[in-house]
Amino acid sequence: MKQRGRGKEKLVYGGKGLGRLNGRAVFVPQVAPGDLIVAEETSRKSGYSEARVVKLLERGPGRVRPRCPYFGKCGGCDWQHISYRKQVEFKRAVVEENLQKIGKIKRPNIDEVIPSPSPWNYRNRVQVKVKGGKVGFFAKNSHSVVEVERCPLLKEDLEGIFPRLKELLPKLPTEPAEFHLYSSSKDEVLLKIVFPRQFKRVELELEELKELLGVNLVGFGIYRQGSSGYPERIKFFGRDFTYELVGKFKFRVSADSFFQVNRFQVGNLIDRVARGAMEHQYMLAGDLYCGVGTLTIPVARYVHRAFGVEANFSAVADALYNKDINGLRNVNFYCRETEEALKIIRENGPDLVVVDPPRSGLNEKIIRTIATLPRLRRVIYVSCNPATLARDVALFYKYGVHMERAKVLDMFPQTYHVETICFLRKVK
Ligand SMILES: C[S@@+](CC[C@H](N)C(=O)[O-])C[C@H]1O[C@@H](n2cnc3c(N)ncnc32)[C@H](O)[C@@H]1O
Structure with a gap:
């Protein structure tokens, strides 16, 4: 009807x-x-x-008129038909509504909204899908591949790489399932070729591949789709890491480590979290889900001591390296799932806790552990999912940790996704 x-x-x-x-x-x-x-x-x-x-x-x-001819077919973007100013307004409203409805906060104080300095060419990484000779992205809610030639969300060196990836297909022994590309702020590109389980040998040279792709490829790896959902590395050729420069900070980021995807917003995220750490003389900051130390290292400059907890071994190795190249001696990292590190967190007893979990958010056990730390003063919760953030904020209230204010930071223009930095404080 x-x-x-x-x-x-x-x-x-x-x-x-x-x-x-x-x-x-x-x-x-x-x-x-x-x-x-x-x-x-x-x-x-x-x-x-x-x-x-x-x-x-x-x-x-x-x-507005969508910039990309694939909009509507390709599942990557949701909001190209809405002006960027409006997108940001809507994201603010979504965060506010989630905090009200799920978080049960009557009037959430959203004190800042930070649009992306550019709503295009912001993404430094991409997962390109391959199926039946097509190279592109999954259609919305589907596993069929929409073939694309360009993606205007990608950093300029990756934006038009799709036809070149397609040219690569006949040189591979079997069709891969995905190509993962990451181009750092130094324009150094890392490539992962992810095969389905049935893997055969790949005879490719780094120089040949670099020429074919027309990017500053510093290394590439052969992976197979893993049962965990993450690709499993088989072999890497060339360098398996690159560097990111963000203001005065330098980070080594390995091919298997996470780094924030919006190259224009990483500095703003670091700045707002670090300012939160400056507001008191904190003795010890714990950064849970710390990745390569993107937030731990800047925070450590303003507190007496800091530690990070991260499940991914590759990211922890980067984080340990990054504390040295940033000249910090007051930081320590633990390679653990947060759920397995609750005893360590309790024993350390931080008065400032930063969390930046995946979309699923925290759970009550983790929240209770953080909220009942005897010296806890503040929690800075960085979230890429307003619904799980709001759910967790309600749980923090249950244990006497209340929301002070939040900042909405648009990490993902043209999509409905949004990042929130929520500041909470212990009240009893
Ligand atoms: C959203 S990223 C944030 C990383 C870092 N804060 C940053 O800004 O780059 C989430 C990180 O949590 C890690 N992670 C995922 N599940 C985890 C868990 N159960 N325990 C600890 N770390 C986890 C991931 O490997 C990833 O590095």
Whole structure:
């Protein structure tokens, strides 16, 4: 059944527009608030419906022409049809609403919204999908590959690399499942060729590959898809790390370590977290999910001592190296899952805790451990998922740690994803 309606309500986390028809919530992808559309119901659930746009009758304010010809087919972007200013406004509203509804905070204090200095060419890394000779990205909610020639979200040296990756396919013994590319602030590129389980030998030289791809390739690795969800390394050729320069900090980042994807926003993230660490004379900062020490090392400059906890061995090796190249002697790193490091965290007893977990967020045991640390004063929670952040903030309240303020930082322009830096303090 087709229905006409104006989606003036809002955009929700997940990127869809929420409109109402006869009081019933209807979620529709690729709309902008204020659009007048004809929509067709695609599924009916208890309490709400999913629908798709059949016709756009009137354009809402803030609608723009998507820059990319693949927008709508490729699953990478959600909001290219919305002006960047509006995207940032909507992200702020999504964070606020999650903190209100899930976090049960009446009036969350969002004291700063930090748009990406550029909403294009910001991504320093990409996972390119390969299937049946096609090179590109998965379509939305699907494992079919949409072939692309360019991606305007990528750093300039990676933006048009897709046809060159396609040329590489006949030189490989079997079709890979993915190419992972990472280009650092020094324009040094690392490539992972990820094969499905049935792996055969690869006869490729670094120089040959560098010429073919037309980028400053410093190393490439052969991987196979792992059961853990992460690719498993088989062999690496050339250098398996590069460096990032962020303001006065230098970080070594290995091919298997995490680094923040928006090259224009890393400095702002570091700056805001480090400023939080400057506000008191903290004795000991614990940085959980610390990666290569991106936040631990800047924070360590303003506190007496600091330690980081990180599950990935490669990232911990980088972090240990990074503390030396940044001239710090007051930092220590533990290679552990946070869940396995609770005793270490308790014994260290930090008065400042920084957490930057994956999208799934924390759990009650971790939150209780942090919140009941005897000397705890402040928690800085960096989150890439407002829903799990809000859930965890509510749990922190249960243990006497309250939200002071939050900053919304747009790490992922053109998508619905958003980063939040939430400052909490121990009140009892
Ligand atoms: C969002 S990244 C943040 C890294 C770092 N704070 C930064 O800004 O670059 C999350 C990190 O948590 C690590 N990680 C994932 N699960 C973990 C766990 N259970 N315990 C500890 N670290 C974990 C990942 O390897 C990754 O480095």
